[in-house]
Amino acid sequence: MVPSSSSILSILLVLLLSPFIVSHALQDRFLKCLSRTSESSFPFSTVLYTPKNSSFSSVLQYSAQNLRFTLPSVPKPEFIFTPLQESHIQAVVICSKQLGIHLRVRSGGHDFEGLSYVSEIESPFIVVDLVKLRSISVDIEHSSAWVQAGATNGEFYYRISEKSNTHGFPAGTCTSLGMGGHISGGAYGAMLRKYGLAVDNVVDAHIIDVHGRLLDRKAMGEDLFWAIRGGAGGSFGIVTAWKVKLVPVPSAVTVFTVTRTLEQGATKLLYRWQQIADQVLDEDLFIRVQIGTANVSRQGKRTITTSYNAMFLGDANRLLQVMKHSFPELGLTRQDCIETNWINSTVYMSGFANNTPPEVLLQRINMDRAYFKGKSDYARKPIPEKALEGLWEKLFEAESPLVVFTPYGGMMNRISESQTPFPHRKGTKFMILYWSSWQDATENVAEHINWTRRVYSYMTPYVSKNPREAYANYRDLDLGMNRNSNTSFVEASAFGTNYFKGNFYRLVHVKTKVDPDNFFRHEQSIPTLPQQMGLRNEVEFISSKA
Incomplete structure (x- = not known):
């Protein structure tokens, strides 16, 4: 029997509308659960945004720092919940667990891979946005x-x-x-x-x-x-x-930025910085190096720029004495130094122009949001000059590349690797950030991402090994990821040891203890140990790895 055209139309309407019906039903059940769970009569619907709300997109994109994850093709949450107090979050956790709803949590949205507001492995999911918890x-x-x-x-x-x-x-x-x-x-x-x-x-x-x-x-x-x-x-x-x-902090703080190009001896200068930045420099002095490219002629000839961006906990006179003793090669002068106070130094180090009023710090939105891909490394010895020259060639391949060297040493050498899960301590000379960004969604995204991967590959011989260390706050899914809700310990250990080294195994132990069913999870979350391992075997396993 051939179905009538009206029957076919009805079937198509059901198929088209079913996601909206399911979504509405999910929201309805969630709101009822919140009201039931909470002891207050708070109208939870006022802090819940669905795709039907006119403000849904603006709320979702408000603190999404990587524009790659705001495109229409990227999975969107069923709804966004913006709690006003801690008890609201308690109710959300209880109801999400009861209803089997996966959640992501966002505070500032700076996650490099968008994991705080995007889920590629869980559907449906919701976002708990803590934007209103800012006391x-x-x-x-x-x-x-x-x-x-x-x-x-x-x-x-x-x-x-x-x-x-x-x-x-x-x-x-x-x-x-x-x-x-x-x-x-x-x-x-x-x-x-x-x-x-x-x-x-x-x-x-x-x-x-x-x-x-x-x-x-x-x-x-x-x-x-x-x-x-x-x-x-x-x-x-x-x-x-x-x-x-x-x-x-002292009442007088000094900042400066001094830029040197290839033509001004940038390669030898950076090699010298690597030798002294972590050990020789006064621990009151922080000098990071921001490396990029710039045009030096109307014909478009490009050069490498190395910008020494610094903050010193002290006045300019003492800074000049420190620099004369430890890093005279930079040629710092009194005219380069800006003497200010700590709060204004934070404004300067954030990239704002000198004399920008500190009230700019209350501006929650990052005005420099872009599409980007970032990766990180840690160096334990200086990168040879020849290798730096090879790095310059890689930078010339990109339109607006950025590499940042951040010095360690000082207090970082005096804190044990195991005192917190953050393990990159004694012996680390500096951290490296590789960054490619673009402003147009129609650009060749693959080329930008592949550039960071090529630079990362090139740097392999010159950075930490076994494991190759990475910064957990600079999430990088290239290092590996959990493929589904049944997080594999073996798969997770690939990226887990990059981020946490031996501390990863203690983190697994804590995770298994406090969240055995792996409710809180994402593409690079800490896994639980298999339940069949048993407590005794688990303890022995963790002890052998820690």
Whole structure:
């Protein structure tokens, strides 16, 4: 019997509308569960955005820093939930677990691979966006502060400066980083040689676990507290706030940027910087090197530029003495130096023009968002001049490449690899970032991504080995990924040891203990050990690897 045209039309309508019907039903069940679970009468629908909402796209894209993951072809969440308080997140976790809904958590959206707001392996999924959890409480008397996960670096720095001009915090130089994810992965910045990482200065935290419980350090226990301070986000629960200790900064801080090209001896100068940046330089001094290309003639001839971008915890006169003793080759002059205070130095190191008012730190949106691909490395010995010349050739292959060398040493050498999950400590001379960005979605994306891979491959002989180390906050799916919800320990160890070295195995132990069913997961989350392994075998396994 041949179906009538009206029957065919009905079938097509059902097929076309079924995703919307399922989606609506899911949202309805979720909202009912939230109302049931929460003790308040809060109207949860007011903080839930679906694709039918006119503001859905703007909310989704608001803090999506990598525009590659905002394109129409990229999977979108069923809805976005923007909780106003911690109890809302507790209800979300409980209901997501009950209803079998996968969730992603976003605080600042700087994830290089978009894992905080995109899922390629889970469908359907939702995004819990912590953008409205941004309370900051600064206690100068006790040199401490509580900062919620949705607050940005810039907001936190500014609120500290409102209370004191001799206190600061050693986190990143990008001002739109969300404090939740930023600190979860380590968080390095211009004071790492003096005070270490942000995670080295965390003294307490609030986390919502897989059971929907709100735990502080005492309640979560030292194992979980260890894991969340550098074990990267999305694996153990939802961190909602950090308590950190503030660090002393002098009233006078000096910054400078000095650029040298190939024609000005950039290669030999950079080789010299590698020899002294981690060991010889005063730990009050941080000098990173930003390497790119520039045109030097109207005919389009290009050269390599090496920009020495620095912050010194002290006045210009003392800085000049330090530089004369340790790095005279740069030729720093008093005219190069900008003497200011700590809060203005954070503005400068963020890339804003000198004399930009510090209120710019309250601007949560990164105005330089782009399509990009990034990769990271760690160097334990200087890269030879000949190898640098080969790197220059790679940079000439790209339109607007960027490579950044960030110095270690100082306090980083005095903290054990196992004190936090972040293992890149003693013996690390500098970290490397490879970066390719573009502004037009129609550009050849594959070519940009392949450029970073070619540079990364070229650098293999000159960087850390066994494992080749990488920074967890610079997520890189090229290193490996979990292919489905049944996270494979073997597959995860490929990228896990890159990020965490031997600490990966302790992270697995903590994960298996606190989230045995792997509720909190993503493409590079920490896996659980197979249940059939048994507790005794698990302990023996972890002990053998740690």
